[in-house]
Amino acid sequence: MRPVIDGHNDVLSHLEEEGAPDDALLHEDTATITVPRATQGGFAAGLFAAWPPTPHLDFNRTPGGYDMPYAPAIPWEDGARSIGRLGARLFRLLETCDGAVKLVRDVADLDACLAGDALGIVFHMEGAEAIDTDLDALDVWYAAGLRSLGPVWSRANAFAHGVPFRFPGDPDTGPGLTEAGKRLVKRCAELGIAVDLSHINANGFWDVARVLEGPLIASHSGVHALCEYTRNVTDDQLDAIASSGGLVGINFDVGSLREDGGDDEDTPLSKIAEHARYIADRCGVDHVAFGSDFDGATMPRDVPDASAYPRVLAALEAAGFESDEVDRIAWRNWRRVLAEAWR
C-alpha cells in the first residue's frame, strides 16, 4: 500500500477534550487517526498539532462560509499550561502504545514509519503561545521532540498575527512578525524545527520568507484562487513557497476546498485533486502534499478518517496524476521538505 505523510491533524486536542485513555490510539474509533485506521489507510506519519484553545471561541461558521471575529490573544501562562498538558498526553500515549506509535525526531524515524514499523507522530505546535520571548521554552520543547511550529494560530500573539477564519477574505489582515517573531523563526531554523505558515497573515508570511533560510511550508491550507478563504495561499505566496523548495499540504476541510466556502460534507474528493492540480500546474508537483486537518475541520463524507486515504489517492489518479506524481504528493514531498528543515 502506498504510504502517506499528512501535514496536520488535531487528534491530540480531540483526545484531551474527550478525556480519552492514554492508549486510545490503539483502538479503532477513538479518533480519526488511530493505529488500526492508519494501518488500513496507509497513513505512515503526520504532524500532530498541540494547539492552545481559546475558551468560548466563536468561529461564526455559517452555511455561506466563515466570518470569525478576531480571536483574543491568550496569556502565556494559559498557553504554556495547555501545551504542557498536550505534551504530557503525547508522552504517556507513546509509553502506553508500546512501539505501535513512534515519535519522529529525524528522517531515519520517518523512514521507519514509511516502512510500516509504527504510526509516526511529528510533534507540531500550532501557535507559539507556550514559548516565552526569550525562547528558552523552545529549546526545551525541541529537546522533548518538537519538530514543527507555526508561530501563530488565527489570533495575535507575542510573535505574529494570525488570520481570522473568513470567507470570502484576503489574508492581508494586519502587521507582520514582531521582533521576537523574527528571532523565533531564526532559532527554529538553527535548531531544526520546521516553520509552518498556515495561520499567519500576509505580512507575517512575507516576513518569514525574508528571515527564514529554509523551505516555506503551509501545512494545511488550500489555493486562494480556487476558494477565497483567508487561510488559503495566494498565487504570489505559492510562487514563494515553490522557489524556497517548500510545499502546501492541502487541507481537506470542505470550507477550504469549495469555491462557495460552504460547510457541506457532500464535497467530492475531486475538489482535493483540483487544488493539487492548480499548484502542480503553477509551480510543479514537488510543492503539493496533504494536510488533512483530521479532527479539526469538516471532512468530505468520502474521507471521514485516515482509513479512507486510498480514496483520496484514487481521486488524484482519476484527475490524471501519474503514479510517480501521486507518490510525491502522498509522501515524498513531505519527506524532502522535513529533511531540509531538520538539517
Ligand code: ZN
Ligand atoms: Zn489549523
